[in-house]
Amino acid sequence: MSFEMTSKFDAIKEKESNLLCNTYGRYPLAIARAEDCRLYDLENTEYIDFLAGIAVCSLGHCREELADVMTEQARKLVHVSNLFYQEPQLELAEKLLSTCAADKVFFCNSGAEANEGAIKLARKYMHTIQGKNRHEIITLEKSFHGRTLSTLTATGQAGPIKEGFHPLPEGFITVPFENTNALRGAVSDKTAAIMIEMVQGEGGVRPLSSEFVQDISELCKENGILLIVDEVQTGLCRTGRFWAHQHYGITPDIFTSAKALANGLPMGAVLCRDEVARAFEPGSHATTFGGGGVVSAVAAKVIDIMLEEKLSERAFEMGKYLSAQVLKLKQKYPEKIIGPRGLGLLFGIELAFNGSEIWKSLLNKRIICNLTQGTILRLVPPLTITHEDINIFIAALDAALEESET
Ligand SMILES: Cc1ncc(COP(=O)(O)O)c(C=O)c1O
CATH class of the missing domain: 3.90.1150.10 (Aspartate Aminotransferase, domain 1)
Known part of the structure; x- marks a missing residue:
């Protein structure tokens, strides 16, 4: 049959x-x-x-262990909103931050939302902390960053993903893959961040070369540009390190996570350096569901298992x-x-x-x-x-x- x-x-x-x-x-x-x-x-x-x-x-x-955590937390507290302090969120934050060099985290609900948050954070950092009018985000051809208006504009692909949705937001530039000269040419005093996947997933499973990543990292340092790494697909042990950027010996200013974070429950995260995090203040950015009790408790258990095993x-x-x-x-x-x-x-x-x-x-x-x-x-x-x-x-x-x- x-x-x-x-x-x-x-x-x-x-x-x-x-x-x-x-x-x-x-x-x-x-x-x-x-x-x-x-x-x-x-x-x-x-x-x-x-x-x-x-x-x-x-x-x-x-997984049984995750089902147990899920049901236990579901009987205690499912949702109360981010108007309140919630311990499961903090337990997860501690575990997540112990796996990387980032200092702070913002929880949300998906990869696109995490990338949207990262883009907003980069712009807000330039505006509020640096006092500069730098808003452009440079991304790579064949990248995939999500389906919200900003993240699909950041996505370096043509076709149905973009057709019929114009006008798209301003301030995004896409450059060819592995082309340092093109990247250098795209950088200006308007550039806020360069955003990359260490391995392009949707774009055909293409890892960036270490040389290109070094060039990107130097270009960012020389020009005061933030480096955003989209670890939505590559993160959480998938590539053989906890985070894919750890293969390359770089420390992103901001990186994003989602997909495997709660092993199937919807969850995303934006992780960043303390100095960058200071750009956000109450009212700048928020989400109703992000970091809720059940997803946070499950994600904390996911990280435990990833490390134990x-x-x-x-x-x-x-x-x-x-x-x-x-x-x-x-x-x-x-x-x-x-x-x-x-x-x-x-x-x-x-x-x-x-x-x-x-x-x-x-x-x-x-x-x-x-x-x-x-x-x-x-x-x-x-x-x-x-x-x-x-x-x-x-x-x-x-x-x-x-x-x-x-
Ligand atoms: C690298 C990358 N970024 C962002 C996204 C978007 O994530 P989501 O579908 O959770 O919004 C994906 C999804 O495939 C992805 O692979």
Whole structure:
């Protein structure tokens, strides 16, 4: 039986088309439940999950310890608003700040909101602390920073993401990837910040080179520009360090987090140096839900588990293992695989052709991954993924490549 052809699935699809805005190109699958690195559809068919809700469920799906924390806090206090002091927020802040060189944190609800907050903070810092009219934000081509008006303007991609939403906010410049001269040319006395992902996730799993990052860092220092790192996808052990910028030996002025922070509950964070944080004062920036009791308690437990289980080391090792297996497949199919790329378990396999048939064939073989930029299979599994699961994936990819006529 084909995965997409059940009457229950068809009924769900039909119902959704009548009820929801048509914003998602969905996979032909309805997921009923999940456990660690496995997803189960309506017929209880099991899939191995190499996507983790797009780099979100890093500790695996439906962890008991997190469910316990969630229910315990839900019985104590769910929401009271940021008009009140709340201890779970502080416990989380202490843990989060212990993983990096930042001094202060602002909690919010998503990656886009975290990046929006980072952009606002950079502008406010220039205005209030530096007393300068510097507002421009420079970003890189193929970057992805979110879907709010500012973050989609910051996003260095064209197409449906921007079509029909003009006028877009002013003050954003996008420059080519890995091009220091272009970046230098874009810097002016109006520049507030340069905003980068250490590995572009949506943009095709492209890590920045250390040389380019050093150039960016020096350019920022020389010109008094803030460096914002978007760690929404790369952060929280995904790339083999707690934060991806730690691979590069830099200290961002501001960086953002979301996705894996509460392992599937919506949460984001803006982290920054003390001097930068001083730009915000009561009334400058706020959110109703940010840092609520349940998400904060869960996120604090997420960080405990990440540290206890040394998940950054694990992500690094598993990424290395995956890379070695993909290189073996490349030897077998040199005309079909260009190569592995990425950092840790933010992993891409670049194909020499459009990968939609391979992606579909993997789905038929009960493997869930993602295709980005047309030719890159993106793997962002739970960081608890095992060697056995990676071997199953590699065998499935081998068979898919063997069968493909391209
Ligand atoms: C690097 C990066 N920044 C920002 C976002 C936006 O996050 P959200 O969808 O939580 O708003 C994403 C989402 O994929 C992302 O990968």
